[in-house]
Amino acid sequence: MQTAKVKAKDMVSSAKEKVKEGAAEVQGKTGKAASSTHGEKEMAKEEERAHKAQAKAQKHQEKAEHRTDAAPGRHGTRVPITAGTHGHHGPVGAPVDPAYPGTGTNPAAEKYI
Template sequence: MQAAKVKAKDMVSSAKEKAKEGSAEVQGKAGKAAATTHGEKEMAKEEERARKGQADAQMHQEKAEHRADAAARRHGTAGTRGHHGPVGTPVAPDPAYPASGWHPAAEKYI
């Protein structure tokens, strides 16, 4: 189930990246069309590449965060299958039996 969630989140991140790349491409074409000199056209081309690179880097960062979140959830319960709290959680003492050390379960008859 967790793998499906990670995969779905990755698909959303990829879709966002594709949308940002498309936006960068449109802005790059508009910049190239508005440019009058060769230098301005090169500058528009470089800006387009930078925007696409930034979108790609952001997608990879989001995917890494998805993996880290999934790993943190998986390792939070040490093999208890979610039925108990994390390992090391202190258990509150039973007020019916003071700290004298005696407990009825300790006197089992065989």
């Protein structure tokens, strides 16, 4: 059920983004039409791009919030059947020397190999 809620919230966020992009386009077109110089037209175009990018970033932020809101409901409820290394073992080769626990082998033994 959580995934359906998340999908619905994501669709709402996408719809909001499309509305904001449309508003940015209209604002950009009116800005271009009202401008008299090339510089002002470029400024209106850059503002339109900035508003669209801001809408897209806000959509992604909202989607991330939807995932974090749903995460506690999905994760952490399952208890693992076994606890342990799940088949992962120590290094293959010579036994671990207690004097050198981090290396896996005795460093002096490597000189004579």
